[in-house]
Amino acid sequence: MAQIFKPSANSITQVGLLSVAIGVPTLWLGIAGLSRSPANTKVQVPKNQPVPFSHQHHTWELGIDCRYCHTSVEKSSYAGLPATETCMSCHSQIWTNSPLLEPIRQSYETGMPIQWNLVNKVPDFVHFNHSIHVDRGINCNTCHGAVNQMHITYKGNSFQMAWCLQCHRAPERYLYKDDSASGKGLTPRQQVFNVYWKLQEFGPANLNDQEKDLVRGDYNGAQPWEQDKIAAGKKLVSEYGVKVQQLADCSVCHY
């Protein structure tokens, strides 16, 4: 009986099986990698705005407090975007003829708000609240990255659930407290914003390690082997009344 297949059929089969063995894990790893990469998360991908607002200029160079524009961050779930009037409180006096600010003046005249493009957002099934995070001593930069170094604002972190849970499962690694500020009677809420004042006033050399990491936007939580920091964090957890045993429950964010 004639041969059904040529001898090359063996090689084709072997290569085929090998490519499945390599291809399936590659595809799997590829999807895993892509979903964690900036292509999906948009971390460090600047987002264009109607007006090229620079956080670096306003917060770092001029030293304006976050709360000057994001007024409701301490009281509400939503940090708030500034109204045109907030911009005009300075820009009616300075740079009054700048062409870059033309949309602001237009908005002020017509009463039509500027349509800023949202950089940081969570899905509708997540209930995120800014005020509780600020109140428990989570520094702005812990989540938003080095905003004080951003010309055009971008996402500092992925905001994926695994990222949220790093802190919700071990908050002692992320809570912030300025020991020198306690004497001045500052609450955790006020200490969060204190970092910038210290930076402006005393320069980077006088910040502690955690604060340096915070303003650089690369604070990822104390490493597990830094036992003294973990112990300090645990003290803060009890001082701030954070209920760790409930913090990673589904219903904390999804309700």
Place this chain on the structure above:
Amino acid sequence: MALQPLNDVMITGDQNNRSLDDAIASLILNQRRHQKGWWMLFLFGVLGTCLMGVSIMWLLYQGIGIWGNNVPTAWAFDIVNFVWWIGIGHAGTLISAILLLLRQQWRNSINRFAEAMTIFAVMCAGLFPLLHTGRPWVALFWLFPYPNIMALWPQFRSPLMWDVFAVSTYFTVSLLFWIIGLIPDFAVLRDKATKPITRVIFGIVSLGWRGSNQHWHRYEQAYLLLAGLSTPLVLSVHTIVSYDFASSIVPGWNVTVFPPYFVAGAVFAGFAMVLTFALPVRSFYKLKDLITDRHVDWMAKITLATGLIVAYGYMLEIFFAWYSANPYEWDMANNRRYHGPYAWAYVMLIVCNIVAPQFFWIPWCRRNVITVFIICQLVSLGMWLERFVIIPMSLTANYLPSANRMYYPTFWDFGMFLGTIGFFCTLMALFIRFLPVINIFEMKDLLYKIKTAHPTPAIEPGHEPVGSEA
């Protein structure tokens, strides 16, 4: 009139290797052998599959509110059908693995068939829990542990999680076992085929099988290893399915006898289903020389034996309910089972599962295909009712009487169930038509052994037997 005892010859008639090939392989190579009976099965199957497709699509569109499930009866037809189908698969694994290791050679003519049933039944079963989740497209991360961007893992302490592993392992091992056993037969079909397309298809799936000593050696090793892997699965899969219930605190579920009782019930239902398909197939395709009355007799005896274990399980359920002195357990056993609104289901269950198989004590009933077929249907129904009695019935009565609520299935509950039966029939019909229903080379091996034990008539010259002792 006293019946003659059946002899233990497992292949009857004047057979040689060529006649075996003709009897089995021609089912694929000579498509004219498939007559009205096949088309009726196929048509029924396709209609059922359409019903299943419609039921699934409507379910995905509307959500599981179209089913009758509602608190407190959150588990109903979907879980009943899941357990029923998984149970049916167990006969295949028992026949292929345990009977192989015990060197029961009568398994050779039914194992292919039963293994196919196992795979198709597990496919039907798998649909139910997946659809029960309501959103099967996200069930991947609910069911399978993989490092995801939510840093979420399934609850490893839950028996439902163990179920996922048990059933997926079971399916994988059964499929491998089946396919490896098919390879030498694919080679026979490749060599026998005359049409080029048939030769190419069977040439590809036979993976270059040439029947060399080395091939057989590796085949035997692989087959034995898989049999060893499958053997614990016969016991473990339904044990874990029973943990879904036994590890809870629902009255009527929290019983330690559940694992062995479920396993016996699974084999019981599985053999009934093997017989349900084997009897018509052997008469339609004239395979009575290969699946003899002796085979039917043996299978009926296993059905009877496992049926008695199941009956013992029923007695123990009632005994434990009384012995526990727990009023909720006793309420379930007495007020619900014997006097409650579902008492009819319990009575039917007892008739189907305990009374009906007792007829298998009578040799005549084991040899008459009509009685065997009818009893098998009753057993299939009874085993379905058993799961109905255990699952929705236990849930309708709660610890708080004000929460008690009757369960009524809807059209779509039945649609899904009948649909999977149709899907199963479609797959079986396609299997009968396009794959060898009986293991060709093991039958040749068996024939060789029979002929060397009884030297007349001589083996046909030029047709050396293939295979060796499995």
